[in-house]
Amino acid sequence: xxxxxxxxxxxxxxxxxxxxxxxxxxxxxxxxxxxxxxxxxxxxxxxxxxxxxxxxxxxxxxxxxxxxxxxxxxxxxxxxxxxxxxxxxxxxxxxxxxxxxxxxxxxxxxxxxxxxxxxxxxxxxxxxxxxxxxxxxxxxxxxxxxxxxxxxxxxxxxxxxxxxxxxxxxx
Numbered sequence: 001x002x003x004x005x006x007x008x009x010x011x012x013x014x015x016x017x018x019x020x021x022x023x024x025x026x027x028x029x030x031x032x033x034x035x036x037x038x039x040x041x042x043x044x045x046x047x048x049x050x051x052x053x054x055x056x057x058x059x060x061x062x063x064x065x066x067x068x069x070x071x072x073x074x075x076x077x078x079x080x081x082x083x084x085x086x087x088x089x090x091x092x093x094x095x096x097x098x099x100x101x102x103x104x105x106x107x108x109x110x111x112x113x114x115x116x117x118x119x120x121x122x123x124x125x126x127x128x129x130x131x132x133x134x135x136x137x138x139x140x141x142x143x144x145x146x147x148x149x150x151x152x153x154x155x156x157x158x159x160x161x162x163x164x165x166x167x168x169x170x171x
Contacts, residue, residue: 021119093143
């Protein structure tokens with residue numbers, strides 16, 4: 001089944017199991033080009049206003065953009081570099097983590113549920129549960145070397161603070 005991964009092969013044509021029937025495709029003509037995404041600025045010291053903004057954004061759009069979350073750009077770039085390194089590994093190496101079991105906590109897969117879907121999403125993803133970290137970290141990939149547990153613990157510690165900073169709004 002690992003041969004279903006998009007990142008394991010070169011594609012000259014689009015595989016048929018990734019082509020949605022026309023009725024199921026997004027209608028780009030219906031997309032609002034001037035729509036604005038709600039923005040929540042965590043630097044705002046007015047907690048009541050932050051809570052109000054988050055609530056309004058969730059009710060109106062279901063999502064929002066966060067500014068001043070405190071996650072350093074360097075950290076984001078380093079995580080993206082690790083992801084790039086991982087998805088450029090040889091197919092045999094990635095296949096060690098492949099699973100089409102949606103209940104599995106740590107797995108490499110494609111689409112949402114390969115077993116049930118007739119049309120897949122054009123993506124591969126690595127699912128890594130990380131809380132509590134000590135429970136899942138031993139099963140995380142050890143390759144590429146940039147994916148070392150030491151580096152991932154550092155990333156987790158750095159992001160945990162910033163995540164908790166955002167969670168206080170939701171409480």
